[in-house]
Amino acid sequence: MTLIIHPIRKEFGAEISGIDLTEPTTRAVKQQLNTLLAQYAVLVFRKQALTPPQFMGAAEIFGDLMDQQLKKYVLADYPMVGCNSTDDLPRKNGKLQVRGENYHTDHSNDRCPPKATTLHALQIPHSGGDTQFVDVRQAYDDLPDSLKETVKNLKSLHVHQSSRSPRELTKLSAEDLAKIPTALQPLVIRHPGSGRPALYLNTGRMEGIEGMPADEGYALIEDLYRRATDARYEYRHRWQVGDMVIWDNQAVMHQANADYDPEQKRFLYRLMIKGVALTAAQ
Numbered sequence: 241m242t243l244i245i246h247p248i249r250k251e252f253g254a255e256i257s258g259i260d261l262t263e264p265t266t267r268a269v270k271q272q273l274n275t276l277l278a279q280y281a282v283l284v285f286r287k288q289a290l291t292p293p294q295f296m297g298a299a300e301i302f303g304d305l306m307d308q309q310l311k312k313y314v315l316a317d318y319p320m321v322g323c324n325s326t327d328d329l330p331r332k333n334g335k336l337q338v339r340g341e342n343y344h345t346d347h348s349n350d351r352c353p354p355k356a357t358t359l360h361a362l363q364i365p366h367s368g369g370d371t372q373f374v375d376v377r378q379a380y381d382d383l384p385d386s387l388k389e390t391v392k393n394l395k396s397l398h399v400h401q402s403s404r405s406p407r408e409l410t411k412l413s414a415e416d417l418a419k420i421p422t423a424l425q426p427l428v429i430r431h432p433g434s435g436r437p438a439l440y441l442n443t444g445r446m447e448g449i450e451g452m453p454a455d456e457g458y459a460l461i462e463d464l465y466r467r468a469t470d471a472r473y474e475y476r477h478r479w480q481v482g483d484m485v486i487w488d489n490q491a492v493m494h495q496a497n498a499d500y501d502p503e504q505k506r507f508l509y510r511l512m513i514k515g516v517a518l519t520a521a522q
């Protein structure tokens with residue numbers, strides 16, 4: 241098997257062909273795919289048709305599977321496999337309320353957040369429902385030197401939901417909330433695979449900046465978030481049925497879009513890969 245790599249940007253996003261993800265992969269191919277994920281941060285595999293066990297096998301190329309945290313959105317027969325489905329979504333004034341709207345990083349409030357998240361598309365609306373990614377490594381590289389100096393030793397407390405977050409969809413009861421971890425995370429991390437520094441942001445879950453007055457901390461987070469979500473750092477994935485897309489949670493932020501006809505079905509399987517504790521960049 242020879243992988244064919246089509247970079248989407250220079251070092252950000254790559255479409256990989258020459259692989260059938262229902263087939264077992266060799267150690268060498270596994271290693272190559274992990275290196276490609278660390279380098280390109282988002283990998284796209286087209287025209288795959290994976291059953292839940294095959295999708296689990298494909299995801300395991302990148303590491304051990306992690307439990308889904310929102311247990312009500314999993315497949316009954318395969319509880320490791322989450323589903324992003326239109327069926328279970330509420331509507332407000334006729335508009336879908338999708339999970340994952342607004343740029344975020346999955347489960348940043350875990351001490352060891354997922355290394356990667358992957359989706360496999362089974363049904364896609366005729367238009368809309370794209371997933372967007374921004375490259376937070378390049379966003380860090382492009383910060384003015386003085387701002388790099390300011391942020392590189394800072395930490396932020398990540399919680400399930402910041403007291404300033406407007407998110408409603410994944411709001412938890414006080415009882416469930418008490419079981420959810422919080423974690424103090426560096427604002428600039430070093431990627432364990434590529435060695436590249438990256439901003440580590442998740443605005444809706446960041447409870448300010450450690451050691452900074454609250455307003456100043458939130459203002460800094462807002463400023464970094466605004467810079468990192470600039471269109472020049474973006475790859476917008478237009479889904480096709482059969483796509484498997486995997487992204488590196490230490491290199492990108494991502495967001496879902498609620499811009500499609502609520503009568504049209506969107507259904508994707510979802511898996512997460514276990515990660516390690518984050519390392520500060522300095």
Ligand SMILES: O=C(O)CCC(=O)C(=O)O
Binds near residue numbers: 324341346371497
């Ligand atoms: O459904 C999507 O486009 C992405 C949703 C999301 O944020 C996730 O699955 O982590």
Ligand SMILES: [Fe+2]
Binds near residue numbers: 340344345346494
């Ligand atoms: Fe997400």
